[in-house]
Amino acid sequence: MNSRHLTIGSILALSALGAIPASAQVDWHGFVETGYGARTAESARFDDTKEYTLNETRVQFRASAYGDQGEIFVRMDVLGDQVADDGVKLDLREGFLRFTTLGDHLDVKAGRQALTWGTGDLIFINDLFPKDWVSFFIGREDQYLKAPVDAVRLGLFGLPFDLDVALVPEFTPDRLPTGERLSFYMPEGLAGPPVLPEDQIENGEVAVRLSRYVGNMTIALYGYHGFYKTPVAVDGVGMPFHPRLRVYGASARGASLGGVFWLEGGWYDSRDAPDPDAFEAHPGKVPMGFVPNSTGRYLAGFERQLADDFNATVQYYGEWMQNHDDYAANLPAGAYEQDEFRSLFTLRLEKWLHYQTIRLSFFGFWSPTDEDTHLRGLVSYKVSDEIEVAIGANVFEGNNVETQFGQFDENDNVFTRLRYSF
Amino acid sequence: MLRRKSGLGIATMMVAGVLLGALASGEVRAEAPAAEELMKQAHMNLYYAGDDGRAVVNMTLTDKRGKTRLRSFVMLRLDIEDGGEQKYFTYFTEPSDVRRTGFMVWKDPNEDDSRWIYIPALDLVKRISANDKGSSFVGSDFSYEDVSGRHWNDDTHILLREEEVDGQPYYVIESTPKKKDSFAKKITWIHKDRMLPEKEEYYDKKDRLERVFRAEEIQEIDGFQTVTLRSMTNIRKEHSTSVEFTNIEYNIGIEDGLFTERYLKAPPKKMIEN
Numbered sequence: 144m145n146s147r148h149l150t151i152g153s154i155l156a157l158s159a160l161g162a163i164p165a166s167a168q169v170d171w172h173g174f175v176e177t178g179y180g181a182r183t184a185e186s187a188r189f190d191d192t193k194e195y196t197l198n199e200t201r202v203q204f205r206a207s208a209y210g211d212q213g214e215i216f217v218r219m220d221v222l223g224d225q226v227a228d229d230g231v232k233l234d235l236r237e238g239f240l241r242f243t244t245l246g247d248h249l250d251v252k253a254g255r256q257a258l259t260w261g262t263g264d265l266i267f268i269n270d271l272f273p274k275d276w277v278s279f280f281i282g283r284e285d286q287y288l289k290a291p292v293d294a295v296r297l298g299l300f301g302l303p304f305d306l307d308v309a310l311v312p313e314f315t316p317d318r319l320p321t322g323e324r325l326s327f328y329m330p331e332g333l334a335g336p337p338v339l340p341e342d343q344i345e346n347g348e349v350a351v352r353l354s355r356y357v358g359n360m361t362i363a364l365y366g367y368h369g370f371y372k373t374p375v376a377v378d379g380v381g382m383p384f385h386p387r388l389r390v391y392g393a394s395a396r397g398a399s400l401g402g403v404f405w406l407e408g409g410w411y412d413s414r415d416a417p418d419p420d421a422f423e424a425h426p427g428k429v430p431m432g433f434v435p436n437s438t439g440r441y442l443a444g445f446e447r448q449l450a451d452d453f454n455a456t457v458q459y460y461g462e463w464m465q466n467h468d469d470y471a472a473n474l475p476a477g478a479y480e481q482d483e484f485r486s487l488f489t490l491r492l493e494k495w496l497h498y499q500t501i502r503l504s505f506f507g508f509w510s511p512t513d514e515d516t517h518l519r520g521l522v523s524y525k526v527s528d529e530i531e532v533a534i535g536a537n538v539f540e541g542n543n544v545e546t547q548f549g550q551f552d553e554n555d556n557v558f559t560r561l562r563y564s565f
Numbered sequence: 566m567l568r569r570k571s572g573l574g575i576a577t578m579m580v581a582g583v584l585l586g587a588l589a590s591g592e593v594r595a596e597a598p599a600a601e602e603l604m605k606q607a608h609m610n611l612y613y614a615g616d617d618g619r620a621v622v623n624m625t626l627t628d629k630r631g632k633t634r635l636r637s638f639v640m641l642r643l644d645i646e647d648g649g650e651q652k653y654f655t656y657f658t659e660p661s662d663v664r665r666t667g668f669m670v671w672k673d674p675n676e677d678d679s680r681w682i683y684i685p686a687l688d689l690v691k692r693i694s695a696n697d698k699g700s701s702f703v704g705s706d707f708s709y710e711d712v713s714g715r716h717w718n719d720d721t722h723i724l725l726r727e728e729e730v731d732g733q734p735y736y737v738i739e740s741t742p743k744k745k746d747s748f749a750k751k752i753t754w755i756h757k758d759r760m761l762p763e764k765e766e767y768y769d770k771k772d773r774l775e776r777v778f779r780a781e782e783i784q785e786i787d788g789f790q791t792v793t794l795r796s797m798t799n800i801r802k803e804h805s806t807s808v809e810f811t812n813i814e815y816n817i818g819i820e821d822g823l824f825t826e827r828y829l830k831a832p833p834k835k836m837i838e839n
Contacts, residue, residue, distance in 0.1 A: 172661045260689075403695075528659075
């Protein structure tokens, strides 16, 4: 934590002194969990000694103290990860202070936190808060998909709409496979690991949402200023990096036809992408490296109950690439060419049995344009309020190693988790 | 109060019910209030007492081996219109893995409810499908509909008889769903003075008894006859749920603005303290 963060922290801590009385009661909860997962697909990268995709024990502690005006909350994991083989580590998942001020009009939540907005089910357009894709692919519980982020979140209420602003002083990328336990596709000729934007306040992230409940729907407008969350670009010397990004979007979510529907769209303004007109004006100039073109992204989803304790969700997601012709013309020979229009379908089935002690869950991604799929299955059983056991599997299939799920083709895995909550 | 009855008491009541029903049919029915009006009053007393209400709720689920599970939550209710729209907010404190989860319902008797859940570890507000009135509420024997109340308009009602059970006077009403539903028939015992539904039997389409609801304890709180302990037993599955309401308050000035995504995510202390 640098001095800038400390200053923000001290100001907030001071303003919170009034919010949380010293006498506030602290309550403690958490769980102990052990998880194992193993690769079931043949992989050229991993030999027998690396067959575990998941082999860890964690203890999570949650503590909260409530005051009249606010709350302090901490969620901390103590993790012994045998795959990473780096001893016992502390992983602060959340540690924030939350209070209400400005005559009840402003909510402030400052510190490490999980941030989520948008309407998609495991599809994110306007949610540019960091994800942990490694956890997602190896069978950790759903809460680990959201990587923690150090941020100040402001919620302003009382206007004709609600205004949420998330300020992230230090750019926080998604957590991606590193080759430690999952193999992934890396284009040839990369000169090194991804380079992050310099840690300067100008390189922080700002995300904004305006929302309002209208009729039977929540409608929202979004803005994001920052960088691509994954290192999708390569510079002139072959170093992967996170190019600058702005996103403008909107969503609507409401009830219809006995279920819930959602629509969301966003324009990904890839600010470092070369301007094709500029190249035409200077025919000798060749773009150095590679930066993705701007894209339009759109999503439609619907969820409804099929029977008691049985729900289904379907989604369609699409992406349109701007200047696809220029992109195709500038690809190196033999490189994989993305379609101008990319589409992805998802299906979720959730069934609860035996007084909701048994959960059967299926989630499938399928892209007809990328010709790849990712299937996720989970069966969990709550033996008691304290003890839960889960088994599951992740399956990846694809015709090309360059696609979102195709690159993980060799990472099919099965996993099991046992948890004791307290 | 049906609570005071032992197993024998209930059997006695059932026998008495049959006998009294046989004896009393005819002339009493002619003078009795319309069955639908009785159901409406009982529904209003059970689900619409005061303009708003708040309670700390402890739910105990018992399976056929006697193993129990516990659900604890704080529940707030605001009536937008008597007998009509309502808003509910539920904040879970037990078990540990659902602690801090919030659940909000805007109930509209003429349409599907609007429901939202907040999952704190993901900071996720999710609007959830609400045509599942028969789905179990948090794994209990109560369905969503049992918790927020089935509208009297959804069934046709017949006053079967009036009877005394352990010296207490009851109307006994048979209700049949107008559309195909999770039950085929329901028999309700409404106490004549308290005007509360104090026992309900749910039958399936083969006329087998499936579930039994009982108001086990009733207290007068802030002038309202309040069921402070209720139970639902699933006869075939030998599973039961008992629900205890404590710290009950009425007419405390709960504001409409509390039932929003903002407070679902970050409920103020006064809303959730138990």
